[in-house]
Amino acid sequence: MTFSQDLLTRAQPIMDAIMIHPFVQAIAKGEVPNDVLNYYVEQDEHYLKDYLQVTALTVTKTSHSDDIARLLETAQFVSNESKAHEVMLTITGHHVENWRRSPETQLYTDHMYTSAYHGTYADAIATLLPCAWSYGVIGSELVAQGANNDANPLKEWIEIYAPQTDDGVDYNAWRFDALERAVSQFNDNQKEHVAQTFLKSLEMEWRFWEAAWKQTQWQFKF
Template identity: 75%
Template sequence: MSFSQDLLTRAQPTMDAIMVHPFLKAIAEGNVPDDVLNYYVEQDEHYLKDYLTITALAVTQTDNHEDIAKLLDVAQFIGNESKAHEVMLGITGHQVENWRRGPETLLYVNHMYESAYRGTYADTLAALLPCAWSYEVMGRELVAAGANNEQNPLKEWIELYAPNDDSKSYTIWRFEALDREVAKLTPQQQEHVAQTFLLSLEMEWRFWEAAWVQEKWQFNI
């Protein structure tokens, strides 16, 4: 069993929990409360800016030409995710106001920055990977369940993340790159990479949860 295959086995319980989260169920039914959508978009705007920065850091950590080309393509896709936000804001009529980063958003991006600055290239890949992987799983399963029906106002949002031949190849590349990089590491370092991935995946669940419960800081500053 490869490193990534074992990692996905370990990650499955968390992914299962994401798929049954009330936010995801509401997306499938097309009835997410407006304040939840607004919170999600505001926080995701912050998150994606940091994700883009960390993707750029990953480019500086490798001399593999294919990886560099793929990472640059990833950066371009991140720019396209504004379409997903437009779908949600079109439902609520909300305008992005650059709210303060929420507690879970800050915790998540700090985890990714620490992985990129203090870890190996494999750690950076592992920190970034759960976002892309979990959204692909989510898109595929929601489409398979028929959630992208014409009555669902989030149909376009769901289909943006549903895998096609191109996006599928990118997921394969991400895990292949991770397998290649961890082969250079000691068992202890490999386990650190695994923990980096699993923590990012838990932070994905927490990101959904934070929007659903409207998590706020205790004090205004």
């Protein structure tokens, strides 16, 4: 079993929890409360800016030309991800107001920066990968369920995240290939550190959905 295969096996319980999360299930039904959508978009605006910066930092950690090209493609996709936000804001009529970062958003982005700044290239890839991978799984499974029907106001949002292919190759495949190469010379302890980085980011994905669903805020004003 490869490192990536083992990682995906370990990740499956978290991914299963994401798929049955009330927010994701509400997306499938097209019945997400407006305040949940607004909170999600506001926090995702913060998150994606940091995701772009961590992606740029990751580029500096590799000399692999194909990985660099793919990371730059990722940055372009993230830059255009406002389209997904527009789908949600069209439903609610909300305009982005740059709300304060929620505790979970701060926790997630701090984790990404720490992994990318202080870790290896493998750590940087591992901290970024769960976002793209989990959204690909969500998009794929919701399409398979027929959730992207014309009656669903979030149809376009679902389809934005359905797996993208390039000549029949899974859009996320290169990420796992890059991670596999990056850990090829690592010992078991180093590989486990990378695995923990990945799994923590994936749990942060679950927490991001949960925070939006429950409208999590800081307990005190400061």
